[in-house]
Amino acid sequence: LWGHIKSLVYESKVDSRAALRDRIFAAAEHIRNHADNIASAIQSLLIRAENCLATRGGHFEQLL
Numbered sequence: 001l002w003g004h005i006k007s008l009v010y011e012s013k014v015d016s017r018a019a020l021r022d023r024i025f026a027a028a029e030h031i032r033n034h035a036d037n038i039a040s041a042i043q044s045l046l047i048r049a050e051n052c053l054a055t056r057g058g059h060f061e062q063l064l
Contacts, residue, residue: 005031 008027014020031037051060 004037 005027008030009020009023014023047064048060051063054060054063
């Protein structure tokens with residue numbers, strides 16, 4: 001999710017503070033209008049946390 005916001009904000013060069021603010025607000029609005037992205041990010045985080053706990057903090061990428 002963070003990567004998606006970052007790509008929306010910095011898709012091209014930002015040349016002023018106002019332009020940056022406008023892009024941040026536009027990215028937030030985009031995320032609000034696509035709630036399924038948030039649900040997917042939460043699900044992914046929960047799966048990663050469960051796998052981390054299952055391996056007692058060890059490597060778990062192979063379980064994903």
